[in-house]
Each structure stands twice: as structure tokens, then as C-alpha cells.
Amino acid sequence: MNEISLNKKICRLCDAPSLQSFLDLGRMPIANAFLTSEQLKDTEFTFNLEVGFCEKCFIVQLIDMVEPNKLFHENYAYFSSISSVMDNHFADLANEINTEIFYDPTLSVIEIGSNDGILLSKLTGYALNTIGIEPSANVASAARKQGLNVISRFFDSSLAVELSEKYNAAQLVVGTNVLCHIPDLNELAKSLNIVLDDEGVFIFEDPYLLEIMHKLAYDQIYDEHYYYFSVTALQVLFARHGLRLFKVEPISVHGGSMRIYGCKLSSKRSTDESVVRQLAIEDEQGISNLSSYLVFADKVQQSRSSLVELLHKLKDEGKSLVGYAASSKGTVILNYCGINTDILDYVYDNTPSKQGLYTPGTHIPIVSTDNFSSDKPDYAFILAWNHMEEIVAKEEEFRNQGGKFVTHIPEARVV
Numbered sequence: 001m002n003e004i005s006l007n008k009k010i011c012r013l014c015d016a017p018s019l020q021s022f023l024d025l026g027r028m029p030i031a032n033a034f035l036t037s038e039q040l041k042d043t044e045f046t047f048n049l050e051v052g053f054c055e056k057c058f059i060v061q062l063i064d065m066v067e068p069n070k071l072f073h074e075n076y077a078y079f080s081s082i083s084s085v086m087d088n089h090f091a092d093l094a095n096e097i098n099t100e101i102f103y104d105p106t107l108s109v110i111e112i113g114s115n116d117g118i119l120l121s122k123l124t125g126y127a128l129n130t131i132g133i134e135p136s137a138n139v140a141s142a143a144r145k146q147g148l149n150v151i152s153r154f155f156d157s158s159l160a161v162e163l164s165e166k167y168n169a170a171q172l173v174v175g176t177n178v179l180c181h182i183p184d185l186n187e188l189a190k191s192l193n194i195v196l197d198d199e200g201v202f203i204f205e206d207p208y209l210l211e212i213m214h215k216l217a218y219d220q221i222y223d224e225h226y227y228y229f230s231v232t233a234l235q236v237l238f239a240r241h242g243l244r245l246f247k248v249e250p251i252s253v254h255g256g257s258m259r260i261y262g263c264k265l266s267s268k269r270s271t272d273e274s275v276v277r278q279l280a281i282e283d284e285q286g287i288s289n290l291s292s293y294l295v296f297a298d299k300v301q302q303s304r305s306s307l308v309e310l311l312h313k314l315k316d317e318g319k320s321l322v323g324y325a326a327s328s329k330g331t332v333i334l335n336y337c338g339i340n341t342d343i344l345d346y347v348y349d350n351t352p353s354k355q356g357l358y359t360p361g362t363h364i365p366i367v368s369t370d371n372f373s374s375d376k377p378d379y380a381f382i383l384a385w386n387h388m389e390e391i392v393a394k395e396e397e398f399r400n401q402g403g404k405f406v407t408h409i410p411e412a413r414v415v
């Protein structure tokens with residue numbers, strides 16, 4: 001069985017019968033399950049992409065989830081190093097960690113979800129041991145080739161015990177875009193307590209719920225993202241396990257994320273004013289009220305209608321349309337909006353392992369960005385709006401010869 005259906009009322013994290021479904025994006029393939037031409041004739045695995053809000057602990061979560069083994073494996077399609085913006089982002093984060101967070105070179109550093117080592121490589125040398133944890137074997141091996149110490153497993157309390165027996169306590173546990181990928185966050189919090197030094201710090205950055213709601217970025221909702229975080233919900237979760245958030249910082253990556261800093265309750269670190277401020281903003285925005293989520297769901301449906309209308313209008317005018325970036329978000333947009341080869345001829349992408357494959361569910365051929373401007377499509381719909389600036393800057397020639405980009409965030413339009 002690959003699809004784990006919850007009792008639809010029970011919150012996955014606090015067990016209260018307070019989970020309220022507010023948005024159903026329909027049957028969905030796995031967002032990163034790009035297909036070979038031979039696989040096109042097979043029946044694709046799909047699951048129901050539906051999101052709920054827990055009225056007790058305020059966490060927003062997928063109602064049906066796909067087993068992690070089906071998502072994070074030896075053919076994981078996402079390599080963190082594909083984007084120069086992300087590379088700079090990790091350099092900035094590493095710089096801050098190296099100068100402000102590390103306090104004892106005899107202690108360890110653990111990165112959860114270290115992917116191809118883009119951050120881990122920048123943290124090495126500041127602690128006795130720097131350990132990456134990465135269940136997807138192919139990206140883990142890319143990191144090992146650079147000489148990094150990576151364990152290819154899921155981070156849970158049994159691994160935490162092994163780590164604490166083998167290595168000194170952690171002065172830092174860091175994870176970028178990874179907390180939302182972990183189905184059992186109670187287990188994660190337990191594991192943090194096991195590996196962390198008493199004055200150790202954890203840092204996580206994940207897509208931020210308020211940004212998703214403001215931008216109508218429903219395409220952040222997909223199989224790998226089991227949760228959509230507010231600071232309010234994270235505070236409740238960590239407090240339940242004797243952990244405390246001491247600083248939060250909004251950051252721009254992945255279309256608007258929140259970086260959270262936490263420690264043990266007993267730590268001497270004082271709580272920064274940023275936590276209080278963000279909690280007040282969230283309260284004002286109704287983050288703890290089901291009605292806010294129902295309004296969001298209504299707007300998502302309107303967003304779909306206006307995007308479909310715009311793309312059909314351009315097609316009816318005889319324009320050629322393609323997609324740009326075979327992202328996971330793209331899979332959600334294409335399937336939810338019913339956009340297939342009737343509308344988009346190709347999806348261009350710079351990841352070699354995706355080229356030659358087809359988009360999940362909608363079966364649009366993925367081709368290399370090398371030929372993008374010379375193919376001269378009239379319109380390119382950006383399927384990774386979070387990278388829009390980088391893509392538009394990179395594809396100057398396409399625009400110079402009259403090509404135009406289309407985006408749907410925060411509303412469908414030609415840019």
C-alpha cells in the first residue's frame with residue numbers, strides 16, 4: 001500500500017479529532033515522478049491531494065499521504081545545486097552559521113536532508129564532525145563524491161541514538177526545505193532532543209504558510225510537503241517536546257519561506273523579539289481560524305479559472321505555448337488546471353536527468369533549455385514562479401526576439 005489514508009478528522013500530529021479539510025486539488029500523480037516514453041502506456045499512481053487544518057494545534061497538513069519510500073529514493077529528481085540563486089542563498093546561510101551559531105569546534109553538526117551537499121560542503125571544517133543525512137541514494141552519492149560524510153537513511157530516533165553514541169553532541173542541526181517533508185514531526189522533535197547539545201541550536205527553513213496564502217501559491221501543495229507551517233503551529237509542536245523557538249526570519253527562497261531557530265527549553269538563549277512579532281502578524285491574519293483557509297480555497301479555484309482562460313485565449317489566437325521548468329509545482333498546476341499537450345508543446349528544463357522524460361499526469365515532453373530561444377515559442381508559461389527573476393534574466397534573447405512569459409502568481413498574466 002502506498003497511499004496512507006488518515007481518519008479524515010484526526011490530526012496527524014496532536015491526535016485531536018479537529019482536522020478540517022479545506023481544499024481538494026483532486027487526483028494527483030507524484031509531483032517528481034517524471035515518466036519515460038515506455039512508462040506512458042502504464043497506469044500512473046495517483047492519490048487525492050487534499051489539505052486540512054487542525055483547529056486544536058493549528059497545523060496545516062495533507063490528509064492523504066504517500067509513503068516516504070515512494071518519494072525519496074535512488075531516483076530522486078531534485079538536485080539542490082541547479083540554481084545559482086540557491087547556491088548564493090546557501091553561501092549566505094553557511095556564512096551566518098559559521099560566524100554566529102557555532103560555539104564549540106569539538107561538537108558535531110548534522111544536516112537533515114543534505115541533498116547533493118550544497119550546504120554541507122560549506123559547513124565542513126567548523127566542527128569535529130559534519131554529518132549529512134539524506135535518504136535519497138542518488139543525491140547522497142553526489143555529495144559523497146565530494147568527500148562529504150553522508151548517511152543514506154531517514155532521520156528518526158533510532159538513527160539519533162546511533163549518532164549520539166558515535167559522535168559528540170550536535171551544536172547545530174540544520175535542515176532546509178526538509179521539515180515539511182517529514183511525516184512524523186513528533187519523532188523528529190524527539191530525535192532533536194537526543195542529538196542536540198544542551199546549548200545546541202536547530203535551524204529549519206520551509207515554505208511559509210502566510211506567503212502561500214497571500215500569493216495563492218497552491219502549487220506548493222504536493223505529495224512531498226506533508227505540512228505547511230505557520231510560526232504559531234511550530235511553536236505549539238516544539239513546545240510539546242520541550243523545545244523553544246528563539247528567533248524567526250522571513251526569507252525569499254522557494255517563493256517565500258520562514259527560517260526558524262530553536263533550542264532546548266532549558267537553553268540560556270533569550271527569545272528574540274522576531275518570534276513575538278511574527279506570532280502577532282499571524283494572529284492578525286487569522287492563522288488560527290478555519291474561515292481564513294476557506295477564503296484561500298475559494299481564491300485558488302478562481303486562480304485556476306483565470307489561468308485556464310488566459311492560456312486558451314492565447315492558443316485560440318494561434319500562438320505557440322510551452323512551459324518553462326519541470327518543477328514539482330508545475331506538476332500540481334498542470335494537473336489541477338488540466339493543462340496538457342493540447343496547450344503546451346514542451347516543457348523546457350535545465351536538469352539533464354529530467355530531459356527526455358514526460359511530465360507526470362499530463363505527459364508533456366521535457367526538453368533542454370539549451371534550445372529554448374532558438375525554438376522561438378511565442379509564450380512560455382513559467383512553472384517555477386519562485387525562480388522567475390533568474391529565468392527571465394537568463395532568457396533575455398527569447399524576450400528580445402518577441403517571446404513573452406506567462407505567470408499565474410499572484411494572478412494569471414503575461415509578463
Ligand code: TYD
Binds near residue numbers: 348369
Ligand atoms: P524548483 O521550484 O526549485 O523545485 P520544485 O521541484 O521543488 O518545485 O524547480 C526547479 C526546476 O526548475 C528544476 O527542474 C530546474 C528548473 N530550472 C530551469 O530549468 N532553469 C532555471 O534557470 C532554474 C532556476 C530552474
